[in-house]
Amino acid sequence: MPNLVKIRVPGNHLMTPLLGQHDELLQLVRDAHPAASIHVRGNEISIEGDESQPASSVFEELVLLLEQGNRVDDEIVRRTIDMVRADERPSQVFGATILKAPSGRTIRPKSAGQKSYAEAIRTNIITFGIGPAGTGKTWLAVALAVEALLSKQVKRIVLTRPAVEAGERLGFLPGDLMAKVDPYLRPLYDALHDMFDAETAEKLFDRTTVEVAPLAFMRGRTLNDSFIILDEAQNTTPEQMKMFLTRVGFGSKAVVTGDVTQTDVPGGRSGLRDIEAILGKIDGIGFCRLSRRDIVRHRIVQDIVDAYERDSEKSGRNV
DSSP states (O other): OTTOEEEEOSOGGGHHHHHOTTSHHHHHHHHHOTTEEEEEETTEEEEEETTHHHHHHHHHHHHHHHHTTOOOOHHHHHHHHHHHHTTOOHHHHHTOOSEEOTTSOEEOOSSHHHHHHHHHHHHOSEEEEEOOTTSOHHHHHHHHHHHHHHTTSOSEEEEEEOOTTTTHHHHTSSSSHHHHHHHHHHHHHHHHHHHSOHHHHHHHHHTTSEEEEEGGGGTTOOBOSEEEEEOSGGGSOHHHHHHHHTTBOTTOEEEEEEOTTSOOSGGGOOTTTTHHHHHTTSTTEEEEEOOGGGOOSOHHHHHHHHHHHHHHHHHTOOO
């Protein structure tokens, strides 16, 4: 019997979480490996055919995840299939813990790129996270900022974004400057509220332990003992980027996130575009490039990014 692989699952109690209540997870593995014939009997899985090895690796990784206490659902199965094809170990990625948040959530990486990104942030003084929408750049940076605050590595968190429309259109909005820029800062508030309950989050804001402000407010400051996140950095000018990076003081850590394909800065002079060529050889500065494979939103987001990338390659222009 050619290419036959048998997997004995350690315990019948793991079979339903592994295969799905109605074998829907098993069917995902079958659909992804049409050249493999997969049969289940008791707690033994037999796999035969040209794709028996990758299919068996998927089941082995899923069993390890279940033994680690992770929940396996259709998203995890799809990601496991993709990662095994890329010669990655999902059990080492999904099993890692980034933060046990005060809100009760356990935050884990959902791709090998996210795990590398978290490791880069922990290792470097300044980390650039560059990649498309939906890759968790901002959310993971906020999670690691919260970790640093809770472990007393820093005394405060500073979250900032450029308000690229801080001219005419913003002027029509009611309220003072903070009210006008609040829509630009809302994603940072949302990420933070994922980590803390509403009452704790408000206390942190009231004590200025957490500060959320537009990038223009950073000028002239030196931020010591702080975890600073610059979000949507593709919308900074080179001068604004230099201004921000020179705010980093003693005992501080900074994360800069952005997507160079989504630049809205007037004239297209993005401070993020050529930053690696300028700063890439400086010790303590790390660059992590996330890709479509790291997108953790609805699967359709990955398909949309792929479609735009194909169009950009065909037309020779960035969208």
